[in-house]
Amino acid sequence: MNSVLRNMKPYPMDELVKAKELLKKDGKKIYDFGTGDPKEPTAPFIREAVKTAIPEVSQYPTVKGRKDLREAISSWFKRRFDVELDSEKEIIPSAGSKEAIFHFPLVFIDADSDKKRVIFGTPAYPVYERGTLFAQGIPTSYTLKYEEGFLLRLDKMPEEILKETKIVWLNYPHNPTGATAPLSYFEDMYQICREYDIIMCSDECYTEIYFEEKPPSALQVGKENVVVFHSLSKRSGMTGYRSGFVAGDSRIIQEYLRFRSSFGVGSPDFIQVGAREAWKDESHVEERRLIFRKKKEIFEKFFKEEGFEFLDVKASFYFWVKVPFGLTSKDYAFHLLKYGIVVSPGEFFGSGGEGFFRIALVPSVDECEEAVSVWREANREIARRRS
Ligand SMILES: Cc1ncc(COP(=O)(O)O)c(C=O)c1O
Incomplete structure (x- = not known):
């Protein structure tokens, strides 16, 4: 086997996928902010163009x-x-x-x-x-x-x-x-x-x-x-x-x-x-930007209310947030996982990522609203344990 492959750590997202699968098996509702793969449908005119181009x-x-x-x-x-x-x-x-x-x-x-x-x-x-x-x-x-x-x-x-x-x-x-x-x-x-x-x-x-x-x-x-x-x-x-x-x-x-x-x-x-x-x-891209803007606003408000420190997002569909409660990024991510909320611990993105977690604005606008109240509860539990 190629020695580079032999020495390589598993692809970071693999760990998340496994944990998510276990939760799913337990019938837990999942709010997946882990992988950056949004679920908004591809514009119909693009799908049509592909369909009609499939040759015999x-x-x-x-x-x-x-x-x-x-x-x-x-x-x-x-x-x-x-x-x-x-x-x-x-x-x-x-x-x-x-x-x-x-x-x-x-x-x-x-x-x-x-x-x-x-x-x-x-x-x-x-x-x-x-x-x-x-x-x-x-x-x-x-x-x-x-x-x-x-x-x-x-x-x-x-x-x-x-x-x-x-x-x-x-x-x-x-x-x-x-x-x-x-x-x-x-x-x-x-x-x-x-x-x-x-x-x-x-x-x-x-x-x-x-x-x-x-x-x-x-x-x-x-x-x-x-x-x-x-x-x-x-x-x-x-x-x-x-x-x-x-x-x-x-x-x-x-x-x-x-x-x-x-x-x-x-x-x-x-x-x-x-x-x-x-x-x-360009019009379908404009529509997508509007959807991501709505999701971004939900989380901006939520993170501010929770007193989280994060980078002001001017582009992309990610939030990069300082891990609260003095936890490591992995510990916090696994705590949220118990509530069905999937985030990516900063350390997944290399040594410079520790101390942060990333959310990808993947779930729908309604799911984002729902996730915020579940997430609030997850934070309260940590606060309760500490008091
Ligand atoms: C920074 C960055 N570059 C490249 C890619 C690859 O995207 P794709 O292969 O889908 O074009 C991604 C995917 O998440 C990404 O985050």
Whole structure:
């Protein structure tokens, strides 16, 4: 067996899934704020487009993807970020962004080189580290701090480390904290990446779930050595379709394309047709934002009433909350679990996550209202035990 796999801890969410299954067996009502997989239905016009595109004979899709999908992505990117992307050379459709993120270092890390560090923040989406390990790169984490707005500050990293770095992963709006970054932040990081010849990878799968200003894209600051990862999962409620794209510096995109033919990750043709329709439309995304806004308001009010400390959420569907009652994040999560409330302990997202828990606004608006009163009771029990 691959030694990286042998030494790997189970995927953090697996632990939650097991605990949840046990609760379900006991017939407990579950309010699942654990996994970031919302349940709002996919817009009917997208489902119809996919259905009608399923052919009698389905053949291998190309890794380069459908031209009409790449063109729809390019038009969306221009409308949304005012950046021109060449649909022939600067865009690759992907089977969701997770696989694209995981595979990326396999192509750009040379295990025999001195420049094989991959920098990412902690807490973080765990795939940056996993992809690095399988590619034999050196995972290098930066602890994201509440006081710094959870921004990954390359300017605070030692020069020797930056010299040895090949890739940096930025992710704003951020999972798990919901932190956002202004364009000036990307400009600053871009200068450092250019100075040290680092590929700036920006995971932008949450840019479309916003409540205030529209979050920027890293490609607004330049294309050289910049690659962005987008997805329909969160934007259009299409997690099960596995559809996203990678875009940016044409030299990198072309190299990536060349290698991707070995992976067999071309998105099925009929999914690409649904994706094309999704990128063309904004109204269904607007509706989704309204739903998430309602859920966000319920929890903002609740957390404030409970005296919890949390980061103001301007985008994404996560709340990152300081663990109350002096408990560890895991102990608090397991206490809530007794009441059927599933949250993710901060430690699941790496060493920088301890002391916090994350909720993903997944249950419906009505369920969120219900969960809040159950949660209040769970907090009261701790308070009672302590008095
Ligand atoms: C930060 C981040 N990046 C990437 C992904 C992967 O999304 P998908 O593969 O569905 O596009 C997720 C999923 O939760 C995520 O939170």
